[in-house]
Amino acid sequence: MSSSARPRAPWFLVVLALLALALLIAPLVALLTRAPWGSFAEILTSPVARDALRLSVITATAATALATVLGVPLAWLIARSGLPGTGVARSLVLVPLLIPPVVSGVALLAAFGRRGALGQFLYDHFGFQLPFTTAGVVLAEAFVAMPFLVIAVEGGFRSLNSQFEEAAATLGASSWTTFRRVTLPLVAPALGAGMVLCWARALGEFGATITFAGNFPGVTQTMPLAVYQALESDPSVAIALSLMLIAICVVVLIALRGRIIRPLATA
């Protein structure tokens, strides 16, 4: 198609679009101008930053793994099972996406806290407590980030032609074989996109984590918590850590651009 065939965009749309872009970009650029470039390396190699970064990467990855193991079957159930109540389930999945993360933290405490409905059972029988542990951070991140994965994968399952599964069945494949060898590989692009979104969201999780898991360096203090804490004592450290987080997100998005995010749009 030749470019001349496209209608010209109305000027006010262009203006608003540029404004939107500026709104998204300006704060990040401003952050760059404030960055303590001189002491950047020193800040990022400090024990607090190293601990926080290591913990963030580990917990975000673990949360994504947990969300994948549980979220993929859930997405499949919602998209494919045709069981009653799946419509309600689809709406419920979105709830953690919409409520403030702090509320998620409070809800997690109510469920998994030492006095929580399930947490009390765990604590009484196994002496096991989730709050203030790295496992608690993983749970909080998974709670907040799993909807991204479920939505993406559910879309993948939904748009998948069910004839592929029928073909596998006529070829003698059990439903598990069909899922493993046909369905799952075919939704791989959507799954990849979901996992990236899930990981990025988990990496940036703040409210639910600090509310549910607390804040302790090396155990529960992830990058966003370290940023917030640094803001109270030394904003330049906070800015350096923030830039680090932004850089990770940008690198991940660029690395996966087109390969994973785009198929999601067309799936």
Added chain:
Amino acid sequence: MKRPHGLAAVISILLVVVFGSNPSQAAPTPRPASVPVGSITVSAAASLTDVLPVIADAFVKKYPGTSVKFNFAGSSALVQQIIAGAPVDVLATASEPTMRTAVTAGSVGAPLLFARNSMAIATPPGNPAKIAGPWSLSRDGVLVAQCVIAVPCGTAARDLLAKNGVTVRPVTLELDVRAVLAKVMAGEVDAGIVYVTDVRAVGSKVVSVAIPSERNVMTSYPVAAVRDSANPIAAQAFVNYLRYTPSAQGILRAYGFAKPW
């Protein structure tokens, strides 16, 4: 104006948080220089959450035509906001070092100490871990929450433990004292190191383990007018009211704060 209690107070705090304050809105009309009028925003330490609105009501009664909004958070965060240019008129912190940061940055005028506080150990109702004093906190399996060192309640907690010769490994370093208290109330920790005033404020939802004064540490609360205030008269009036009037000091006593002198 009626006392901005309950819902009204919550809404006004929300408005401050969402929109920031806008003191110029009610810029003082030309009047005798000494009469405060118009609106001011007070950034105050989290431990002042309950007491300051009550004092503000008294202030507004005394000076009709004024109104007071609040922005409560950890002292350090407040200081950083003001240095960054937040439109605030009065700063009240929970420690002298945090106030000193703001003074050094040239953001506030001369501070006045208006109250003192001391520390207490809060435990969930029933004190399940049988905390008897600071020494109990170092026992194995006791989950302790305290503030992060960067905020006054964290410094005070550190000083308290040092003074008692106790080494404690807390499970969480919360960003303000109310967050510590929240963890205690939820029963997720066995003990939290907080201000005596906080324990008093939440009543029976926690148990207070008192610390004798010779083993306790005191923190001082300074207050100062912000240099860039759009309403310097009302700002200074509030600072003075807080420090010098018997009614303000009386309310502070009622909430458990000690005299500043």
Added chain:
Amino acid sequence: MNVLARFTLEREAFTLRVDLALRAGEVTAIVGPNGAGKTSLLRALAGLERISAGEIRLDERIVDDARKVFVGPKDRSSGYVFQNYVLFPHLSVLENVAFGLRSRGAKRREARQRAERLLLRMGIASLAARRPSSLSGGQAQRVALARALASQPALLFLDEPLSAADAETKNELRAGLVERLAEFQGCCVVVTHDPIDAMLFADRVIVLEDGQVVQDDSPAGIASHPHTNYVAALLSVNLIRGSASNGVLVQQEGAVMHIADHSLDGPAAAVIRPEAVAIHREQPQGSARNVWRGVVTLIQPWEEQIRVHVQAEPPMIATITADALAELALVPGSDVWLSAKAVDVRAYPLALPSVGVQE
């Protein structure tokens, strides 16, 4: 394996009702207009749809009784070629063909070897490493057929196997399919909307209209005695089988028919529409290349026209107008001459050129 299907399948605004016995070694074509229920019938037999009443038996085993018993598609020992082939896009051609063997328990190595042998036999070994997205329609069809046949099913279902092919490859595909189906020992059911395909593939043609079987007969029986307008219009054709070379089709009985296509060589079939057959009282002079004699056996009014059955070598049905019938004064027993232009004799290859891989 024999199939006994006596069932009703109800869907929104549509009911399919059949009572059929399908025999092993027999190729059955299901034809009918769009929406007649052809694919639904196939899917019910394959276990992709559940019936509403009645039962389906494979030999003596009940596989669906519309109540408790339902044997899923994976346990019906069937191969299914979907209309759009539905090759797994993430697997290579070889992996697609090996899929059924793998899921029926073969070891990875063994499955691949057997799949390779099958591809070789079908003359598509060169496609083994390709992805389905890079295949032409014809290649995809052959891969889909290979995939369905790989685990040697007792039942083979094909849904419009030629519909996705373009006109140029269609003849070749059809010929390949005829060969494969001739080899196939089990019970085979082909759904097609192209009546000529049905006539060429099948030992038996079942015509479905509006969810009902309206005719069930051999291709010749269908051609000579159509039960409905649909059958008469589309299926009632003259079909001749024989061997083609140099523009001539020679029947087993020795009769010769000139065809337009001179490139055709080997087993072939020719189709002559009844409207294309002219009847004469005297030996005709003219351009028609095919002229032969016969005796009228039956005169059958059909709608506005007359179908005349002529015993000849080869036998023919000709459609003429009532006026022509009167003019020619035909009665059963009349001696007549038949003629057909070579261009009206549509010939189709029934085997692939023997240049492929020998085995």
